[in-house]
Amino acid sequence: MDVLxxxxxxxxxxxxxxxxxxxxxxxxxxxxVMVAAGFxxxxxxxxxxxxxxxTAMAIALPILISVFGFTPDALLPVMGCLIGIMKGxxxxxxxxxxxxxxxxxxxxxxxxxxGYPMAQRGEAKKALRVAHFASASGDTxxxxxxxxxxxxxxxxxxxxxxxxEKTALLILSLAFVAAVVGRxxxxxxxxxxxxxxxxxxxxxxxxxxxLSMGTEALNRGFPIGTAVLGVLVVGAVFHQMAEGFASxxxxxxxxxxKAGNAGRLRWPDIRPLLPTMLRSAVAGTVIxxxxxxxxxxxATIGYTTAKARHDRTRAPDAPRxxxxxxxxxxATEAANSAVSGANLIPVLSLGIPGNTAAVFLILxxxxxxxFNPGPSVFRVTADAINPELVVAFGLFTCMFVxxxxxxxxxxxxxxxxxxxxxxxxxxxxPVVLVLTLTAIYVQETRIEAIWFTIAFGIxxxxxxxxxxxxxxxxxxxxxGAKLEDSARQAFAATGGDAWFLFTSPVAAAFMxxxxxxxxxxxxxxx
Amino acid sequence: MTTAARTLMGAVxxxxxxxxTRAAEWTPPGPISMLIGFRAGGGADTQARLIAQELEARHGxxxxxxxxxxKGGLNLAAALKDAPVDGTVIGMVVTETLGYNMxxxxxxxxxxxxxxxxxxxxxxxxxxxxxxxxxxxxEDAIAAAKGGAALRxxxxxxxxxxxxxxxxxxxxxxxxxxxxxGGKAVMDGINxxxxxxxxxxxxxxxxxxxxxxxxLASALSVPLNQTPEAPTFATLGVDFNADGQFMFVGPAxxxxxxxxxxxxxxxxxxxxxxxxxxxxxxxxxxxxxxLAGDALQAQMAADxxxxxxxxxxxxx
Numbered sequence: 001m002d003v004l005x006x007x008x009x010x011x012x013x014x015x016x017x018x019x020x021x022x023x024x025x026x027x028x029x030x031x032x033v034m035v036a037a038g039f040x041x042x043x044x045x046x047x048x049x050x051x052x053x054x055t056a057m058a059i060a061l062p063i064l065i066s067v068f069g070f071t072p073d074a075l076l077p078v079m080g081c082l083i084g085i086m087k088g089x090x091x092x093x094x095x096x097x098x099x100x101x102x103x104x105x106x107x108x109x110x111x112x113x114x115g116y117p118m119a120q121r122g123e124a125k126k127a128l129r130v131a132h133f134a135s136a137s138g139d140t141x142x143x144x145x146x147x148x149x150x151x152x153x154x155x156x157x158x159x160x161x162x163x164x165e166k167t168a169l170l171i172l173s174l175a176f177v178a179a180v181v182g183r184x185x186x187x188x189x190x191x192x193x194x195x196x197x198x199x200x201x202x203x204x205x206x207x208x209x210x211l212s213m214g215t216e217a218l219n220r221g222f223p224i225g226t227a228v229l230g231v232l233v234v235g236a237v238f239h240q241m242a243e244g245f246a247s248x249x250x251x252x253x254x255x256x257x258k259a260g261n262a263g264r265l266r267w268p269d270i271r272p273l274l275p276t277m278l279r280s281a282v283a284g285t286v287i288x289x290x291x292x293x294x295x296x297x298x299a300t301i302g303y304t305t306a307k308a309r310h311d312r313t314r315a316p317d318a319p320r321x322x323x324x325x326x327x328x329x330x331a332t333e334a335a336n337s338a339v340s341g342a343n344l345i346p347v348l349s350l351g352i353p354g355n356t357a358a359v360f361l362i363l364x365x366x367x368x369x370x371f372n373p374g375p376s377v378f379r380v381t382a383d384a385i386n387p388e389l390v391v392a393f394g395l396f397t398c399m400f401v402x403x404x405x406x407x408x409x410x411x412x413x414x415x416x417x418x419x420x421x422x423x424x425x426x427x428x429x430p431v432v433l434v435l436t437l438t439a440i441y442v443q444e445t446r447i448e449a450i451w452f453t454i455a456f457g458i459x460x461x462x463x464x465x466x467x468x469x470x471x472x473x474x475x476x477x478x479x480g481a482k483l484e485d486s487a488r489q490a491f492a493a494t495g496g497d498a499w500f501l502f503t504s505p506v507a508a509a510f511m512x513x514x515x516x517x518x519x520x521x522x523x524x525x526x
Numbered sequence: 527m528t529t530a531a532r533t534l535m536g537a538v539x540x541x542x543x544x545x546x547t548r549a550a551e552w553t554p555p556g557p558i559s560m561l562i563g564f565r566a567g568g569g570a571d572t573q574a575r576l577i578a579q580e581l582e583a584r585h586g587x588x589x590x591x592x593x594x595x596x597k598g599g600l601n602l603a604a605a606l607k608d609a610p611v612d613g614t615v616i617g618m619v620v621t622e623t624l625g626y627n628m629x630x631x632x633x634x635x636x637x638x639x640x641x642x643x644x645x646x647x648x649x650x651x652x653x654x655x656x657x658x659x660x661x662x663x664x665e666d667a668i669a670a671a672k673g674g675a676a677l678r679x680x681x682x683x684x685x686x687x688x689x690x691x692x693x694x695x696x697x698x699x700x701x702x703x704x705x706x707x708g709g710k711a712v713m714d715g716i717n718x719x720x721x722x723x724x725x726x727x728x729x730x731x732x733x734x735x736x737x738x739x740x741x742l743a744s745a746l747s748v749p750l751n752q753t754p755e756a757p758t759f760a761t762l763g764v765d766f767n768a769d770g771q772f773m774f775v776g777p778a779x780x781x782x783x784x785x786x787x788x789x790x791x792x793x794x795x796x797x798x799x800x801x802x803x804x805x806x807x808x809x810x811x812x813x814x815x816x817l818a819g820d821a822l823q824a825q826m827a828a829d830x831x832x833x834x835x836x837x838x839x840x841x842x
Contacts, residue, residue, distance in 0.1 A: 069590070070575065070578075070590065071575060072575070159719075162719075205596065205705065206597070209604075220601060365566075366593075367592075369562075369566030369591070370566055371566075372566060379717065381732075381738060384732045384733070384736075445559075485707060488705070489704045489715075492703060492704040492705065493678045493704045
């Protein structure tokens with residue numbers, strides 16, 4: 001079966017999968033419904049300060065799995081819904097940023113700088129339209145790059161990297177994430193080291209449970225959901241609750257300005273935005289393709305690059321960035337949205353998650369089964385269908401369905417979400433906490449899972465207090481088993497050569513780069 | 527016969543009839559957790575999930591498959607050992623888990639801790655290599671090894687690692703034995719060029735038919751269905767083989783009704799080539815191989831007792 005046949009099967013799997021309902025005799029597949037539901041939910045959570053895509057994905061995943069089950073048919077509806085949430089949240093984050101000077105998601109902070117002044121001038125609708133147009137453009141650009149790059153990167157790795165080099169690549173990825181996420185590479189390394197320590201409890205190929213201290217509860221190790229949701233979601237909830245208690249008296253929103261009537265974008269409005277958007281989309285895509293660097297940095301780089309260029313080229317009487325310039329909104333939104341597609345390049349081609357959204361997609365694939373992101377996904381043989389490749393093209397189709405929704409109804413839905421910024425965070429957080437713990441119990445059905453999740457939540461809270469990013473912890477937890485397997489296999493394959501990471505030039509180069517990124521990261525911050 | 531004896535016999539008959547009826551009409555008291563001891567996406571995992579799907583469709587049971595992988599199925603066995611005995615937790619492993627792996631581990635697990643429900647299929651365990659290597663037989667691979675090539679031999683369990691070692695020993699070569707997570711990972715490794723040859727339990731059939739892969743040997747006591755010309759391990763000088771089956775197992779003390787209802791339901795599904803599971807088992811694993819009840823329990827004990835000989839041979 002050639003690649004085109006797999007592409008076609010992937011598209012059919014989305015459009016002709018199990019039916020949800022029929023309209024005028026035409027059946028609508030459950031995957032399409034779930035992508036749409038995820039996208040709308042994503043806009044809602046993105047527009048709600050205190051929530052965000054990862055929180056919604058974390059809570060939705062166990063519920064989706066309990067609804068759709070563990071069969072291969074569940075992969076596309078569940079992952080399609082998560083992709084919808086991921087994309088919707090990126091768009092929705094701009095709403096409170098523009099209307100209330102309160103970023104709905106961290107990556108839309110830069111949107112406040114020009115979006116809110118525009119809104120104060122009575123151009124709120126225009127700012128929202130610019131944000132939506134830039135976001136949808138950046139997202140679509142990034143998805144196209146993903147589809148073009150992921151298969152080739154996977155084939156490159158499959159053909160040219162041997163077991164020792166694959167091990168070294170995993171080490172490089174972890175070193176890179178540890179060095180670039182957060183403010184200190186040292187803290188990043190500690191975070192990643194903790195993740196590895198925890199994932200190695202109870203696992204391994206030996207016939208005795210490792211690091212379990214003789215306890216029955218630790219024999220099987222920590223379920224992946226408890227560690228990921230505990231550190232990422234419960235830890236964030238604890239931290240936000242603590243912050244809420246500390247600053248209870250001054251949590252008021254900026255007043256909402258009048259919407260104004262400067263609305264529809266016309267070509268003269270769009271044309272000057274295009275070069276800025278393109279540069280931001282490229283920057284966001286490149287950043288997104290690198291593991292660990294999130295959309296917040298992409299937004300910052302997109303905005304500051306556009307600002308520098310604007311300052312150089314603007315007429316003397318033209319407004320500056322920060323005074324309410326549409327390019328400022330467009331630069332931020334195109335950049336942070338361009339991260340989402342490119343983030344899946346390392347996930348699908350190497351099985352390496354780059355950010356929290358990708359972590360939940362891997363978690364979904366891992367829980368449902370039948371799809372193991374990595375180089376083997378893109379293998380094509382003459383005689384048989386590769387079901388994993390069909391799923392991969394199905395996911396690409398889901399992304400374009402979400403993009404189509406974004407272009408058509410996304411703007412309208414987004415502009416109606418202003419009211420959500422009034423939801424009090426202190427009431428939302430307990431709801432998120434209870435939903436997360438319930439979701440964990442639904443999936444694991446044993447009480448230890450709840451204790452593990454709360455313990456990981458306390459760990460995540462402590463990490464945030466110490467200004468240590470929990471992302472390296474989570475990515476190390478996910479990659480830990482793969483790293484151990486790969487290292488064991490490389491060691492065995494080289495006939496027990498203890499120096500297997502340094503004997504091939506490519507592996508040695510990856511190891512040298514691993515040291516280099518940490519050293520450079522430390523010097524940059526030191 | 528006294529009235530009391532007749533009354534007693536009547537009561538026994540009623541109880542037996544009621545038990546038989548329950549066996550036929552057994553319904554699980556809740557959702558059934560189906561633990562799968564194999565990596566997601568491989569042949570064994572697919573088999574288990576297709577059986578789960580069909581059990582749901584035919585009997586209205588709710589089956590929740592979940593991966594409990596690692597340590598040759600012993601992680602699953604440890605999780606299953608103290609599970610409820612009402613049929614709500616079952617697991618899919620290979621006979622090797624309750625035989626060689628439990629004996630080798632010495633981790634306090636014994637086949638008596640489990641109830642054998644049914645086997646589903648045997649393996650078509652071949653020693654597989656890529657056609658592009660130019661090897662048509664195992665002799666070609668051995669010649670390459672003797673010519674100085676360090677051959678990487680992929681296996682998916684400690685028992686198979688022992689067999690690969692003994693094969694090399696019998697042929698006068700040393701393989702670099704690489705343990706992978708499941709037969710699909712071995713096949714992926716062979717296709718990617720990370721491994722030179724390795725054990726694959728049946729999912730190689732389509733690629734062998736297409737000419738991409740070649741079965742160099744049968745690791746079974748009998749020739750492979752697809753390539754009967756490939757020599758068996760016995761003819762290659764190895765006194766042991768990889769015979770075994772996929773099986774469903776529950777905790778010890780599982781109710782007879784649950785065990786019987788499940789084994790019957792699973793046997794019906796895998797014997798029907800119209801079902802997804804039946805078709806997969808027919809194409810990849812040489813058709814169903816069903817052993818249930820006391821015969822299966824006896825086989826489990828025998829496999830455990832026989833493990834010592836292979837361990838001793840591989841330790842020499």
